[in-house]
Amino acid sequence: MDTIKLPEHPIFDTVAAAAEEVGVDAYVIGGFVRDLALKRSSKDIDVVCVGDGIELAERVSKRLPHKPKVSVFKNFGTAMLRSGDWEVEFVGARKESYREHSRKPEVETGTLEDDLKRRDFTINALGISLNKDSYGQLIDRFDGLKDMKRKIIRTPLEPGITFSDDPLRMMRAIRFASQLNFDIAPETFDAIIDNKDRIKIVSQERITDELNKIVLSPKPSYGFKLLFASGLLQLIFPKMAELQGVETIKGNSHKDNFYHTLQVLDNVAEVSDDLWLRWSAILHDIAKPDTKRYHEKAGWTFHGHEERGARMVPKLFKDLKLPLNEHMKFVQKLVRLHLRPIALVKDTVTDSAIRRLLFEAGDDIDALMKLCRADITSKNDNKVKRYLQNFDKVEKRLVEVEESDKLRNFQPVITGEVIMETFDLKPSKTVGELKEALTEAILEGTVKNEFGEAFAFLLSKGEEMGLRQVNSPNN
Structure with missing residues (x-):
């Protein structure tokens, strides 16, 4: 060379x-x-x-x-x-x-x-x-x-001056190391540690642009480990840094959720270069520090971390200057649903549970399953293999139920407009309750999503609520 x-x-x-x-x-x-x-x-x-x-x-x-x-x-x-x-x-x-x-x-x-x-x-x-x-x-x-031959990132001049002059270069050093699988020269990395607080004068947009390039690296965990070791992550993305650490009470420890998250991110990176699926991996356990509890009998729990995490996504995206659009909603959905397929693996898989997952995930079901497979991390290879085999069964059932019920992005055949016309109602809580009851009945499999059967259910439910049919809408 x-x-x-x-x-x-x-x-x-x-x-x-x-x-x-x-x-x-x-x-x-x-x-x-x-x-x-x-x-x-x-x-x-x-x-x-x-x-x-x-x-x-x-x-x-x-x-x-x-x-x-x-x-x-x-x-x-x-x-x-x-x-x-x-x-x-x-x-x-x-x-x-x-x-x-x-x-x-x-x-x-x-x-x-x-x-x-x-x-x-x-x-x-x-x-x-x-x-x-x-x-x-x-x-x-x-x-x-x-x-380049030595696979080293090094500054041409004294690194402390280079990074103090333009602090974004600290992010760029880590981004290049992550993209190219290079090391950062020791004196260069020491200068990043010494100058990390200078990152505060850089706009969030420029920081996030470099962060996204790290996320899209072949093995993004490497870049995040460098960000954490340098102290930059704690400044630019403190919520992620808070995942790091293991707490032990009475000999019971939980796993380090920071390194687990990085493993999940790398697993996703092996099967997808979609930036937002990778962000879903980064944020899937983001609420674990906030939901962590220790119980004498149950040990460590993180109950509701998926729902809490989903609620955190909009603010995190806003703080990081990530787009507050369909990409944010996609990440939010996957964070909210990431435990659902795992629950199906553990329990007897009912058609009702499959229908609900298809209904809630819609077109993002395939991305969700990639995230869930990536989330199976363990040093026990047999345990990982067993879980993945169970996921194979769940995915097979998803295909079968989808083919028979067509529930991906499903909408009840009876719309809110039909409900209002039938009972001569204006937009109200009652209309919402009727629509929700019909949706539940279809998801449970007690009513087919066909107009005749669904309309009969609607009239019956309306009668229970003291409503009288006024019109016969055209289907």
Whole structure:
């Protein structure tokens, strides 16, 4: 890994020719070069020139056959254009200085050396020359390739200064370690510990963006363990950090719910790259610290942690600046229901219980079952195998009942409008009670979800409540 070859693509020759025409030196810098070295696919190119990056971008656009639009960001001194499915960003080389209470640097024109020094990590401070006399030559001032071989995350300059200047880099260090399965150099990690409180000046949106990238890592537990060990997790996501620890009373201990949660997260990551299913794994036991009780006979219990956890989800999403939309509702539903399939494994599986689970989970039943399978963690392999075999039976019954009753996202054939028309009612608690009674009867299997049978049940229930049929609605 002593050289890095540029891909065979005309965009590089075009930039090189435009740079020579403008009279500036130009280099491909940063993540694109890193990913080339790691043989990772990337089509986002950062070009640094010792001069005016915006002028270079406009000259490149004129040379390309399709004359792509150049998006200019004057405040940042950058420009961007697209060439096919390649995105190229241009910036002039610069140096930065920071004030103590801000992560917004004062920027001025600099040399290539200045630009490389301001990079966050050595593996991102690599460059490839696009200049005529040195085209394709690797620039590696800080031994980034050597660190890549050693699988090390390290800062180009003194790490304490790097992280104090821009505290988000602490999150980025852990994110890269988690994504690439690299170690963080000891002095770099010590600097994260020393500067962790500086994370408070970073916006929650930027923190959560990095957190989501950690969640989406191949083995996300690694990133969360680094966050916890550094003290960052306790600052950015204290509710998750509270899961850590084991309490013992009279020789009885409960499991460490933090490490259990990380195992569940890794288990989900093996079967799904869905961000929100992974968040469901993170939050499925989030209320255990709040519901933990010790009883002389029963030992440790966490009664109602699934319902309490579901109620906590909206505030947690709000605090973390995660979207308060259908993704939040999906996570909330899975947290609320995550014990239900386990209960079916333990008990005799009745059609009624299966119907209720299908009714409540709807289209998310498959995701719920993935979470529940992931939640079976034990050092006893036979116990895990036995539980998973029981889940196979539950899933078989789910398929059978779904095929016969069509209960996924089921709605009673008798609507609220039919109820109001039949008894000449206005929207009221009575209408809700009648609809709920009908739903219960269908879920219990005492009434089929067909208009004739359901309407007969409705009239009978209405009579019990002292209601008289006024109209005969069309079905």
